[in-house]
Amino acid sequence: MGYDSNKKCLKCYQYNDYLYYCEDCGGTFCTGCIVSEKTDCTYCNECAHISIGNKCEICGKINHLTAEKTLKRCPMCSSIKIKDSKRKIDGLTEEFSSNVNLLSSGLDTIKAFASKYSEIVTQAKHMRRERFGLYPNIEGNLLRIQDLFYEIIQRASEILDKVSQHIYQDARTLIFNQNISVSKLRGIDKTLKIIKTHALSYSNILTDYLSDPLNELEDIEVKVKELKLYSELFDNVIEKFEPEIYELKIAAFPNIKMAFPSDNRKKVGTLFITNKKIYFLLKSKLISKKVKSVPISMIKDVETKSNIFTGNQLFINMSEKNLIKIKCPDDIITKLKFIFGILFNENENYIITDPYMMENYRAGLNFSHLKDKLDKRIKDLKEIPFSPSTQQLRERPIEPRRQVESEEVMNLKIELKAAKDTLRELIKAFNDRSITPEVYFSRREKTTQKIYMIEQQLKEAQYTSLDFGFTDLLRYYSDKHPDRHPTR
Template sequence: MSSKNLQLCRFCQKHVKLAYYCEECGTSCCSDCLHDERVDYFICQECNSKNIEFLDLNGKKLCKDCSSENINKVSQHLKSCPKCHSHKILNIYEKKEELEQKFLELIKETRSFIHPLRDAINELYILRHNISVARSPPIKCYHYPKMESELLVLFKQIIHIKDTLLEKINTHFRHLALNKEFFFDIYNQPNSNIRIIENILENVFRSHESIKKFIEENNQEIYEKFDGFQKNLKFIEKIKKLFLPYKRFLNLAENEKPIYAVNTILINGMDSQNKFIKKNKGILFITNYDLSFVHEYGVIKRKQELIFKAPINDLINITDKGKLFKKLFIQFDYGKYEFSLSSNLISKVIDYILLARSFQEKDLYDNEIAKNLQEIEIDLSDLLKYIEEGINSFFSLKIIYNKRINKKQKKELEITDQNQLNSPYCNSMQNQNQSPFYQNQNPSLLQPHKSPFSSTPYRNIEPYPYQPIGSTVSPSFDRDIFYPQNNFNGQRYQ
């Protein structure tokens, strides 16, 4: 093991590999210094919950989750910190890997900043389209003429949010770049830096959360204004649906603008020919030019009939009559009419009729602002490109760090192997290979065995001469050939 990987364990005072880390106090220690403690706890046999309540001093226990009294005591041996005795013990390399992955995830999470902004912009485009439809023929409704200018303000607000977000992301990337060394080379960081690295990660995470909060608060403000637009457009849609089926009776002029329409009953009336009209169901239409009433009748096949259409400026009197059951009374020089409506609708219809008489003077619709609203666009491609380039640059750096670390580890391994080759044991083996014993070996003994079937003729080895039993003559042979080691040690015989 390389000496660079060894550190001083504060508990056993040995230079060893510190492999464990306590999340509670931040202490690192070796495997020999970890404490093995027995922990007793109670567990519910019904739901395996550890949420146990002690009811009395007699030891009666109850599970808070399922109210069962079937509780057993369980013992378990857990590793604990030698300093604070906490059981939150992690492998130091797993802890470093966790910190590294969290840092990389924070970098990738920068993409998430773009999604809420994109959703808000899509809602703006939908609102712009719906407002354009509301102002389009055949029924052009110009209620709430300030909607275009208010929506244009929201578009500009989104553009400002986008520019501010770009600055905040730039600052966030700089913050990440300043601390990249701690995470990209985290396995070479001393264990004592783990707490520091955790604090750095918390600061980077707070930076990420501050940007997320900025987007959420601004989006919430914009979406609250969306509710007002939706309410106005819903009212306009209702008016268009009432006017559209009867446009052939109303015959709206080019600049005639629908104001309001309501289902009602014409109780009685008198036209210019002194003809009485009673009990006619239909719809009362109000525009900036006319008041019209279309009678609708028929059960199987519905039919319509225009009862009257009178200029709004010819109106002489408009009021409500009656104490218990109020009626709407409308009078012209050439006719008068009474309509049955609920009390709250009578006051509303009167307000709309009075508004219609002054609609031209109070018309605040601005065609120039409407044109600007249709032309404005918000492009997020530059912001998205900046985020992707930043993320790619960080991961490219990570690859460079990984290659550098691998190259360094490979070099250390080669040095370690070379040191082992230069060790005294390896040197003695090398000297032994160079000794006369190996150098002066009989070549015939060192030659590999040759098959009798090979093309090269093999050498016949003559056996030792046969010596009859009882013979006193010893067989003769050369000691130096049979025992080669005697060549360099003449005093040694086998």
């Protein structure tokens, strides 16, 4: 009786019943050939896990407690993904389920996006209730992001069908039992990695789809936070003054040096701007004067001047001699010029006309249909009946994926075959001298062009078809659940 070739160490070429399996290179090695080395690691207080580096591999938190761990490395590729071959075989079913569960990681991205959207809509509604009129494009952008989100959900549902097809085709070739040899283990491990790649690709696709809407949502979030900062400044002085009910709040800037025509020097305070007036509240508590205000209608223009001693200043011109001087950082000067330019022109593109319009906006995004469909796909894929065959995986014939052709593809193939037959008969007739050269070349040119056009249409129809390899999956669903119809 000879040795089992599957129990051979690829390093020392000795036969051994106790082998380690490398998940990266697929090699099997005995205990004596496995490289063991001590490595500096860190210990996580949260999940009690020892990780390489200062970041926990499970929870992602930064660790500060140092530790030492003995790691096993592959003698061929230096990988640390070394496992006991028997434990690897025993955990194949669990590994398959874990890889299929990765499909749900795409749903986590959608949940995070929907949660962020809901939070921003709620904050924006609060700002509009406070009668802030700046950034009216917030409403339109949120509505557009909502429409784009539902388009992405529909596309994600279609892609889920195609990814499920590929996972099903790969999973139906797996063999899970206790008599798996190392040669079978290599093939199964490769298939499991392919399934994992399919599942992660689905999550990455959803992340890419949501990247642009997420960037737009973050821009809106910055604007809402800016309005929230202005709102806090207004709320802090509500006992000293409050804009009239017909005024819309625009902005507020603290620590502004400002001088009115009657002032001898600039004084520090907070500048409040509405769509009708500007207000200036002194910061000093010793001065008991009321807040100063100037109607926007009295302002003619705003200009910036600078000199070596005072730097940049903003001048608000009400007449030739009536000037309001403002000294503040350059970024605030730029912001003030922008705001005053809007107020002078009464530009409705930048000032909202109905602050309560956003009350009708829904804060929640509904993706329950995709969630239910994803849960069903994961559940059905986990229930695939694996073959108990004891044949070698490489000896088991793998059925090629069959393409389920739509009616359009079938008709185009029939037309293409007929056109090629016509061209073949035309060449035969010319060789038999049954037709003249003029007729032959004319008909050949037309037939060749027709063949080319049909081939292009066929390629496009095959590319856009969503029915690739889905028949087997539908048949499995029908056999597994005969009392209900599978849905895509």
